Amino acid sequence: MTGQVVTGQVALVEDDYTLVVNRGTESGVVPGMIFAVRSGSGPVITDPESGRELGRLSREKLRVRVFDVQPLFARAHTFVDTNDFHGLLGLPFFDRPREDVVMVDVGDGVELVVAEQDRITGTGG
Structure with a gap:
């Protein structure tokens, strides 16, 4: 990837296949970017030596592709990355x-x- 780091949160679940992310053009988001939606409510990890809480496991729920971007938010569809002709069209395939x-x-x-440029060149996650 190009080193661009964009993180945020789901701001709205629009329907079964569309959600809104609380980042937009002001954060560098452009159509075609692919985001992983992660659950932060996994089990707590505790250090066995100190008993200190180290954090929580985060699990990827699904991936979404941005199709509409506004200054402060972006809309994205769930999809399956097929790496074939249909994928080149950028059509959403339900995950x-x-x-x-x-x-x-x-x-x-x-x-x-x-990022969109990574998707075009075949690099990235």
Whole structure:
């Protein structure tokens, strides 16, 4: 990746396949960027020596591709990266079959995993 770090949170779950991220053009977000939606509510990790809390495990729930960007927010669809002709068209392919439902909540963290230029050149996450 190009070293660009963009993190934020889910600001709105618009429908079953669309969400709004609280970062937009003012944060460098452009259409085509791919974000991982992460759960921050995993188990607490405790240091066995000191008993000190080290943090929580964060698990990736799904990935979304930005298709609409405003100055302070971006809209993104869930998708499956097929790396084929359909992927070149940039069409959203829904990430999970209906029986494998992924719950996304307002406040879930998002992290840029592939910038648009990385997707075009084939580099990145």
